[in-house]
Amino acid sequence: MPSITRRRTANIGRPTSAETDILAATQRLLINGANFTELGVQHICTEAGVARSTFYSHFRDKIDLIMRLATELLTSTFDVTSAWTPSDGVEALEDVFLRVVRVYREHAAARRALAEVAGYDATVRDFWKAELDQFTDRTITVLRAEQDAGRTPAALDPVSATRLIIMGGERAIVDHVTSEDPASDATFARELALTWWYGVYRRPADHP
Structure with a gap:
């Protein structure tokens, strides 16, 4: 299996101004319809107003760049979703998913580019899977805790249920922000919240 860390950037922490400019420039180009595979480093640098050498001082290559953009999407999403617990209830979960959908709308061009590159680059595919695993691991943990507390049936298979709602849910969100008007968010x-609440957490229909 290809390493998912081989190309990862060595720069950890708060982005520098140049990094931010490069990321923002790439995002603008993608939003304006650029094909990431055909988008040259020099074009990105020109849009960002930085030298080509500056790009390579912050990103190993374009693969590193697209993974950084994807990390921004997932970090924002994980921060929103991980703050919710079942004790917060289904209405709070609705708000969580609405915020997630808005994050996906903001990063829709980068998500599209990620799918494009993942189609031919195994490193990006493995990176994306590893990033989604944090959502999977947390959800499995929460579901098992709910089972231990007697709020979710013991017969539920947390691993299978989590695969359905994480993988299926992410694809549904991508499809929604790609094809539907924001008015329907x-x-x-x-x-989506009701599907999780009644279908996975298995709360009774009259549960608040």
């Missing part, structure tokens, strides 16, 4: 978020 709240309705979509509500249905």
Whole structure:
């Protein structure tokens, strides 16, 4: 299996101004319809107003760049979702998913580019899977805790259920932000929350 760390950037922590400019420039180009595979480093540098050497001082290559953009998307999403616990209830979960959908709308171009590159680069595929694993691991932990507390049926298979709601849910969100009007975001978020609440956490229909 290809290493998912081989190309990862060595720069950890708060981005520098140049990093931020490069990331923002790439995002703008993608939003304006650029194909990431055909997008040259020099074009990105020109848009960002930085030298080519500056790009390579912060990113190993374009693969490193797209993974950094994807990390921004997932970090924002994980921060939102990990703050929710079942004790917060289904209405709070609706709000969580609405915020997640808005994050995906903001990063839709980068998510599209990630899918494009993952189609031919195993490193990016493995990177994306590893990044999604943090959502999977946390959800499995929460579901098992709910089972131990007697709030979710013991017959539920946390691993299978989590795969359905993480992998299926992420794809559904991508499809929604790609094809649907933002005016429908709240309705979509509500249905997603209800699917989790009643379908996975298995709360009874009259549970608040």
